[in-house]
Amino acid sequence: MxxxxxxxxxxxxxxxxxxxxxxxxxxxxxxxxxxxxxxxxxxxxxxxxxxxxxxxxxxxxxxxxxxxxxxxxxxxxxxxxxxxxxxxxxxxxxxxxxxxxxxxxxxxxxxxxxxxxxxxxxxxxxxxxxxxxxxxxxxxxxxxxxxxxxxxxxxxxPNEPAMYDNLWEWIATNQPDLKTIYGGTETDQGHSNGTYSKVIVQAAIRHGFTWAPGDLEGLTGDIASGFEAVLDSSANWLQADTNFAVQARAFRKSGADVLIVSSHPFTTCGMLKEMSRQRIEPGLIVGLTSSSSAEVMKGCPDEAEGMIIPTSFAPxxxxxxxxxxxxxxxxxxxxxxxxxxxxxxxxxxxxxxxxxxxxxxxxxxxxxxxxxxxxxxxxxxxxxxxxxxxxxxxxxxxKPYVFVQAQAGGWVVVHDPR
Amino acid sequence: MLYFLGIFQTIGVHTLLGLSAYVLLLTGQLSLGQVGFFAIGAYVSGILTVLFSWHIFAALAVGALVAGFFAFLIGFPALRVKGLMLVVATIAFSEIVRLFFFNLSWRVEVNGFDVGPDSTQGFREIRYFAANGWEQTHVVALIWSFVILVMFLLWWLDRVRAGAVLRAVGEDDLAAQSSGVNLTMVKVAAMTAGGVIAGIGGGLFAHSTTYVDHHTFTILLATFAVSYPILGGHKNVFGTLLAVIFIQGFVIEGLRFMGDYRNIVFGLLIILAMNLRPQGLVDGHFISDIKKKLGGKPKKDSADA
Structure with missing residues (x-):
């Protein structure tokens, strides 16, 4: 039992x-x-x-x-x-x-x-x-x-205002010979446009850089200050554009030490290739966070050489x-x-x-x-x-972030502020 | 259920867009400008509910009237061109409208938040329905009330003299003019009616999606607008509805699992449908067959196509 x-x-x-x-x-x-x-x-x-x-x-x-x-x-x-x-x-x-x-x-x-x-x-x-x-x-x-x-x-x-603020501070400290900035964005893309005209340029002004073509009304360095004047004065393009000759000429004419290419990988490569074709060689190129991707390295590794971008990811x-x-x-x-x-x-x-x-x-x-x-x-x-x-x-x-630079067909971390 | 109600919403809004192009097709005018009127309706009604806290019905009415007014204005120069030239002219109009809203920045503080169109950043939080306690069934009922009303009016129009006049102009405007039809009045009236319908559709679209920007009103949406009545067939108002169900319900929603291949299948299905039914899904034969099955006597001219 x-x-x-x-x-x-x-x-x-x-x-x-x-x-x-x-x-x-x-x-x-x-x-x-x-x-x-x-x-x-x-x-x-x-x-x-x-x-x-x-x-x-x-x-x-x-x-x-x-x-x-x-x-x-x-x-x-x-x-x-x-x-x-x-x-x-x-x-x-x-x-x-x-x-x-x-x-x-x-x-x-x-x-x-x-x-x-x-x-x-x-x-x-x-x-x-x-x-x-x-x-x-x-x-x-x-x-x-x-x-x-x-x-x-x-x-x-990622928190772009903090990233770009730190980036410009770092550039100003490490490359004091760079004084002037100029750039452009894909104006029909909300992220590229907004980050460029309200965040990136203002952060640069905040850290002592000057707008190459001359002072802009209302551009004080505060976020979004004078953003309309920034857009008016820049050489911009559209997401679907395939010809960047006019914009690249404006980049050359500006004579700026630092050029800002605020766009996604697809037009970033188009613009960089045209800049290369016109033999434009600025002291530094600053890109949009979204372009710190494999697409840029696949599409235009040589032309992107030297471009620096803050990013919240790197291996x-x-x-x-x-x-x-x-x-x-x-x-x-x-x-x-x-x-x-x-x-x-x-x-x-x-x-x-x-x-x-x-x-x-x-x-x-x-x-x-x-x-x-x-x-x-x-x-x-x-x-x-x-x-x-x-x-x-x-x-x-x-998010923590680093600054990456296009070097020899890859993204290399050049500064790690973590 | 929520999901299917959402699809009904989308089908309803796109049916209105398609019907706005259908009215013009009756008079033989192929317009890619309907998306411009759709955008006007979307922005105007959105601005009225968000910035000025208007009731949705008043906002939709004003949006439709403003869109209709612009359609009326466009109707006159459009008379001077036909066929492909009209297509190009109406594309130009819709691009002007799109770029106007692309540049429009009108921000107002409401309840501590900045709201309103913000150029490239778009026009966010057009949340009238959710913010005012509308259940999704109510929204679907509202949209389909307009769809049914517009379809009924167009169906009725096809059975009265005015509809015959529209079709006469569409078949051969010179012959219609020789018979005493006032071409200017007919074409401008069709353009205006199309604008009003697109304006209502745009207003409902903006409040359904809660967000509009310049990317929304591109040539792709304009192509969809004319594709609906062409694919569905403009012999009958129900063709547009059937085409919208086919494209929005089956191809876009039903084939979502196919990822990028969905676009290829989409193109193939359209080619197949246009080859098998060149006069549209609901052509004269289709109507005739339906009438026979229902025991009615088909009209002699209904089996044309």
Whole structure:
């Protein structure tokens, strides 16, 4: 009899343990990413997707995410193409919000983000606001002030005002012979245009540089001061331009010591090639953060030689180098935008484990809220280049950064202010 | 459900854009300027709700009227050109509008926040619907009320003398003029009606997406606008709706999983559809067949195409 009881008890315990094991193995935390996998900005989405895949794989290889009851859950991930189109980004956001996904990562472009964030609830607990309620953590969209649109949206993107301020200070200290600046931007691109006319030029003025063609009205060095005069006085182009002869001539005519090429990789290479063709050799070229990427090194490594850019990613730590290799394995490249996607996945894991998620599909709304609150409560996270502090009043990050310079077909770190 | 309601929203807004081009196609005018009127409706109504806190209905009405007014003005010079020249002229108009909004910066502080169009940075937070407690079902109902109203009016128009006049001008304007039709009035009226419809669509678009900028109103959207009635067929108002469902519902949403290949499939499907049904998805034969199946007697001229 005792033998039977023991056998039964053993069987029951075994079944219970197996069931518990099976149950924990079946626990899944769903996250979704979306961005450009088609269209002219496809490379940004491809890179982010490659990095997120690698990060999700790493989390699962290390056992998954710890739930509130102590069991481990697998991280499941899906990526959707929203083509950097506002309507499509909103459609995917609604699709994801209708599912049991707990957190979203996306949607690549600032324009799509500006639209998509608008359909989210602006302030939590505002019952009169029927916007979507799903925490979003963005990796690429870097245009100023986007995260303020909704309290459900957070960004892990670089702080350009701080980066360029430090860059000009460093240039002024290390190359005191450089005195004058001039430049141009792709005016129909919000990020390039805004960062150039409101951040980069003003930071240079703040550190004693002068505008080569002469003083500009209202340009004091404060952020955004005299930005219209800056744009009027610059030699600008458009995103779809393929001929930069006029702009390059203006660059030459300015006689500036430092030339600023504030554009994305596609026109940066066009402009640099034309500058090379016209044998323009300034003391230094300063680029836009988004151009510190593999695309520039693939498209115009020789012409970019010497260009300096502040960036929040370079493979200078073991972790960053590993992410760069993993991104390549998945068919993408790690850069300041896509590498942030790795950090986002790790932030999600950190927050979920901190707030205690059950993984119960019937509690999706409550768990999304808990994760949002957890994201808002974050003051620091560990990034690939070091500690990231967060300015949660605006949902933004203050990321460590370095200055990279194009040298012999690659990006070389020339200054590490961390 | 939320997702499907969102798709209904998109299909509704694009149907209005397509119908604005449909009206002009009735008179034989191919316009790529509808996106300009769409942009005017979007910005004007957005400015009114965001900067001046107007009610959505008043804002949509004013947006539509302003778009219609510009369409009326454009209608006169457009009379002087036909065919490809009209296409080029209307592209130029829509580019002027796009670049105007590209340069428009009108920032006002409302409730402690700077809001309004901000040139390259776009026009953010056109959040009337969510901020005023509208559920998505309400938004879909509003959009489709306009779609149904406009479709009904155009369907009705096809059954009265005015519609016959429009089609007569579209078939052969010289013959129509010889019969005493006032070409100026008909073409300008069609252009104005198209502008009003596009203006309503633009207003609804801006409030649905909460954000507009100069990238939104490019030649691509203008091409979509005329593609809908051409692909759907301009023998019947329902053709435009069918084409929008096909493009927005099936090709763009249904084939999302295909990534970059979606654009290739998109092009192939359009070529295939135009070859199999050169007069549009809803052509004369289609209408005739439907009428036969419904037991009605088809019109002799409905099986043309």
């Amino acid at each position: 005792d033998y039977n009881l023991k056998s039964i008890a053993t069987c029951v315990a075994t079944v219970a343990i197996m069931a518990a094991g099976a149950a924990s193995a079946e626990s899944v935390i769903n996250i979704a990413g979306w961005g450009a996998q088609s269209g002219p900005l496809r490379s940004f989405g491809v890179n982010s997707n490659a990095v997120i895949q690698a990060a999700v794989k790493r989390v699962n290889e290390e056992g998954g995410i710890r739930l509130a009851d102590g069991t481990m859950a697998t991280l499941a991930y899906e990526y959707h193409d929203s083509a950097c189109n506002a309507e499509q980004a909103i459609a995917v956001a609604r699709r994801v919000a209708s599912s049991d996904v707990l957190v979203g990562i996306g949607p690549t472009c600032s324009g799509a983000a500006a639209a998509m964030f608008g359909v989210f609830q602006k302030q939590v607990d505002d019952a009169s606001d029927t916007g979507l309620q799903l925490p979003i953590l963005t990796d690429t969209a870097v245009r100023n002030g986007l995260a303020k649109i909704s309290q459900w949206t957070f960004r892990n993107t 200078i730590t073991d972790a960053a180098a590993e992410v760069a290799a993993l991104a390549n394995e998945n068919g993408g490249d790690a850069d300041l935008h896509s590498a942030a996607a790795w950090e986002n996945v790790m932030i999600i894991k950190q927050v979920i484990e901190a707030v205690g998620i059950t993984g119960d599909a019937s509690m999706v709304a409550q768990e999304r809220r808990a994760i949002r609150d957890g994201l808002e409560a974050l003051t620091e996270t560990e990034g690939l280049l070091g500690t990231i502090t967060r300015n949660q009043a605006e949902g933004e990050a203050l």
